[in-house]
Amino acid sequence: MIPFTYARAANTADAVVHGSAVGTKYIGGGTNLVDLMREGIEHPQALVDVSGLSRDINETADGGLLIGAGVKNTALAEHRLVRTRFPVLSRAIVAGASGQIRNMATVGGNLLQRTRCTYFYDDTGARCNKREPGQGCDAVDGFNRIHAILGASPACVATHPSDMCVALAALDAVVHLEGAGGKRTLPFNELHRLPEGRPDIETLLEPGELITAVELPAQPMAAHSTYRKVRDRASYAFALVSVAAALEVDGGMIRDVRLALGGVAHKPWRAWKAEEVLRGQPASQQLFQAAAEAELANATPLRDNGFKIELAKRTIIAVLGDLSGVSA
C-alpha cells in the first residue's frame, strides 16, 4: 500500500482546510474508499476522517429533514421520521449492501461511492477512461450486464451503484456543501454528472469541497412511497434495475409523482419524462406503460444489458401499480 497520512477532522472548518490539499480525500465509513485503495484504484496521499462530524438528523422548520453527512446508513434507515415520512429512503438503504456495511457507511460517502464496473477495478489488466482518462473503455464491448442503458457515452457505460441515492433523487434532496470558497447548496439531481467525455469527473464538487448534509424538503406525498430493487440474488448484490417512487393519487387521478431509477445510468436517474406523462392523469396500467415507455425511449442496449430496458419498464409499471392500487 502506498503510504498516506490520516487525520481526524475536529470540525467542518478544520476538515475543509486540510481537505483542500492536493491528493487529499475525505473518508467516512471507508466501506468503498478503503476497498479502492486496497485494489490500487485510489491512491490518496492524505485522508481526512470526517465520519465524526455532523451525525445529527434534525427536523427542519417546514417538516423536512436535515441529515448530517456523517450519519450512518443504519441510523438513517431506522430513524422514525424517515420511516414514516420518507419510507422510500429507508427501504432503499436496507436494500443495499449488508448489515455490517450499513453500520459503517455514511450518508456523504454513499453519495460518492464509485462504480462496480469490473474493468474499472482491473487496474493492471483492462482499459478504463474513468480510471485513466483517455485510455479507452473495455466495458463497451465486454461484460456489461450491469452497465448503463441511459445517458452513457462512448467513453463510459458505467453505472452508479447506490440504492440510497435513487431515493434521494426521487425526493428532490438538496446537498449542503462547504469548501474553501464557503458554503453552498446543490440540488441532489445536479450533484452527479453523466460521463460524456470525462467519466473520471463524477460530480460537480469543487476540489476540497465537503458534503456536510443532505436536506429532504417537506414532501407529504413521500409518506406514500416505496423502493423496489431487482438483482441477481436475494441480497448483497447491486441493482440491475431499481425504482424509487412516491405517488399522490386523489379520486383516481395522479396529482403528483416522484420517480427515479437505479442501476441504469452513470448517475441516479430521475425519471422526469415519466413523471411528465403521469402527472394529472387518471391512474391506469396503460398510463403507467406510457410513462415507462417515455422514460426508456432513448435507452440504448449494450451487448449484455438489453434486458434492462424491458426490466426497467416492468418494474416501473409494477411499482406504480402497487402505490396507486391500480394493478393489471
Added chain:
Amino acid sequence: MSIIEQAKQAAQGVAQTVVQKAVELAPESWLPGGKPDPLIHQKHGLIGKPVSRIDGPLKVQGKAPFAAEFPMDGLTYAAVAFSTLPKGRIASLDTSEAEAAPGVVLVMTYRNAPRMKAMPVFMSEAKAAGGDNLPVMQDDRIHWNGQPVALVLAETQEQADHAKTLIRLTYEAEPATTSFAEAKAQGTHPGLFMGSPMKQEIGDAEAALAAAPVKVDVTYTTPRHSHNPIEPHAATIVWQGDDLVVHDASQAVTHTAWSLGNIFGIEEAQVHVTSPYVGGGFGSKTLWQHQVLGAAAAKLAGRPVRIALSREGVYRMIGGRTLTEQRLAIGATKEGHFEAIIHTGTAPMTHHNAMPEPFILATKSAYAARNFKLDVEVTYLDMLANTFMRAPGESVGTFALESAVDEMAVALGMDPVELRAVNEPEKDPTDNKPFSSRNIVEAYRTGAERFGWSKRNPVPGSVRDGEWQVGMGVATSTYPYHRMPGGAAKLTLTRDGRMQVEIAAHEMGMGTATAQTQVTAERFGLELDQVSFAYGDSFLPGQVLAGGSQQTASIGASVVAAQHALVAELLKLAGNDSPLAGLRADEVGGMEGGLAKLDEPGRHETYASILSRAQRDEVSVVASAPPPLETMHWSMHSWGAMFCEVRVNSVTGEVRVSRFLGSFDCGRILNAKTAASQFRGGIIMGLGMALMEETQFDERSGRVMNPSLAEYHVPVHLDVPEIEVMWTDIADPHAPMGARGIGEIGITGVGAAVANAIYNATGKRIRDLPITLDKLM
C-alpha cells in the same frame, strides 16, 4: 403375569440389550462371495450417530492452525504479480524500484528463480498433484492471462503487496486462442480422462433416435466456475538444509510431497507436507504454482515464506471448472422406455493439463437403454488450466441429462418420477456389471412422499401466488463410489487402552476425523474418547487423496487391514494365560475395551490387560488396504432424488428457491450430523450453479473479469431455503462400513431440479446456466 414378574422380565430385557456382542473383523477385501463388513449390521453402536465434529471446539476458539497461521522465526511474506495478456513473452522487466521498496527481501522472476522441473500434472503418475505442467517462472513465456510473472518477498504482507505494484513489465503479444467458438473452429479432439477416451458407443444410437416415436434432442450449456473455498490457498514454507517443510492447505499431502520432491530434485522423504485443517477444497487444493514459487523463493532468500493468495490470486492461479456445451438426445417408445441416449459435446481445456470435463459419466449408469452414444470432445484455449470442482462431470452432466429426462416426461405426458422408474436398469447399462446396491426407486418414493410431490400440478404455469409463479421439479443425483489404490494406516494401541489411528488423509471440514473416530471405536470396542485420529501429514502412512468422494472408503479399508495385523499381534501377546488363549483372529472381535470370542463374549480380555501382562507400553502395526477390486466386479454408485420448489417472479424473472429436499441412497451413513451438512453444502453449491455462479472470462483477452466474491455470485443466506435431507441408510455390502462417499453427490442433479421446477412454474425451459432473471423475462 404378576407385576413383579413383568418387572423382572423387563429388567432382564434391558440387561440383554446391554450385553454387547463383539464386532468381528471385517473382510480384507470385498470380492464376490466375500462377506460384508460386519459394521453394516451394527444398529445400536456409534455408527450413524450424530456426533458433533471433534475439531469443532478448536475451530470456534480460533485454535485450529490453518496453513497461513504457522508461526516461524524470520518469516517473509509473498505477493505475486500476474501477467495481463494470454500469450506471448515478457519483453522487458524492471524490478529495481520494487527491490528498493521498504521491507523487500527478494524479487523473484524467471531471471533469478532457481532451476526447477515442471509440476507433474495430476493423473500423469500415481502421486502427481500438479494443476498444470508448465515451467514455473523458468522463462519469459506467457501461457495464460493471470500467470505469475514475479514474486516479491518482504518483511510484511503490506510491503510485499505494495512492492509488487512497482514491478515494470512489458510484453510482446502473440496470437492467442481465447474464444471458445474460435477454438472449436480449429477442431475438437477426443477427451482422454485418466488415460481412457471419453467415448463410448453401444448399438446405433443415432438410428434408434431417428426411429423413436418420441424424442428430445437439445443442447445445454454451462459456464466456467471458479473455486471459492472460504480459506484462499496458502502455504507456510521453510527449507531445513535440503529438506523442505510445507504447511499447506491441501487435499493431497502425499501427492504434494512426492510432486515437490520431483520438482526440486530431492527425495519424497525430504519433503514434509502438513495440512491439519483446511477451509474447504472442492478439488482445488492440490498442487498449484504458488507452493512451488513459495518454496523456490524460500530457497533463494534462505528464509521461511508465507504465501497466502488473495481472493484475486485464487481466480488467476487456481483452475476452476471449464465451460461445457452438451448435446443430450433421448429416443423413447410411447410407453416411455428409452431406446437411445446420446450425450456428446465439447469442453475447452489447455495444452498444459489433462482434464476434459467428463460430463458423460453420470449418463453411463443412470438409465436402461439399448443404444448409447457418449463422447466428450475437447478444444484447446490459452487459459488457466481448468481442474476438478465438486463432482467434475456429474455436476454439469446431470444438468443436461436430468433436464432432458424432464423434457421427455413433458413430451410423453408422464410424471417425471414415474418415467425414471420405468427406465430403471437391472444392471449397469454401459458396462454390464451388476450394481453393488441401488435403491434409487426407494429414494424417490420416500422423497416424493415427504416433499408432497403428489400435490404438484403437472400443467406448467398453472400455480400462482400474486406476482409469483410456483413450480416443482425433480432430478436424479448420482456420484460413483471410488476407492483409489494406495490406502494404508498405522494403528498404535497403548497400555492405557487408547488407540491412535495414523493415516495421511485430510479433514477439509467434511467431518472425516469425526466419522472415522466413530468407526474405529466401534470396530475395536472402544469409547470415542479412547480413539484419536491423526491425519493431514505426508509422513503418515498411505496415499489417500481427499477427492472423488473416496476418503471414507480408503480410510475404512486401510483401518480394516491394520486391524487384522493388530489383532494377530495381540493374540500372540495374549499368550496362554489369557481367556483368549488358542483363539484365531477370525474367532474374536472388539468389545468393551478389548477382544472377545465372537460366540462366547465371556472370553474377553481388555487391550490394557493384554499389553500389561506382556509388559508392553504399546503395540503398533502398519498395513495397506487391498487393491480396490470391488469396483471391477460391481457398478458402484450413490444415488439421490432432488426435489425442488421454486417461485419465479412474473414481473422481473427473479427466482427464489422456496423448498428443497434431497433423498439419498449412499449406503450406510456414518455420522448423521456431518453427513447432513455435506449433503446440504453440496445442494447449496448446486443452487449457486443453477442460478448465479459464472466466471466472466473475457474472450477478447482471456482475462477473468470478476475475481472477487462481490462480483462472482454464490448464494447468500437469503437465497437458501430450509433444505431437508434424508437417506435410505441401506448398507452397500461391497463397501467398507457399507458406506459410499457422500462429499460430491449433493451438488449433482440440483441444476436440473431447479430448471425443471422453473419449467413447471413458468413453461419456460432454460438450457443455459446460470438461470438469471433475464432468461425468464
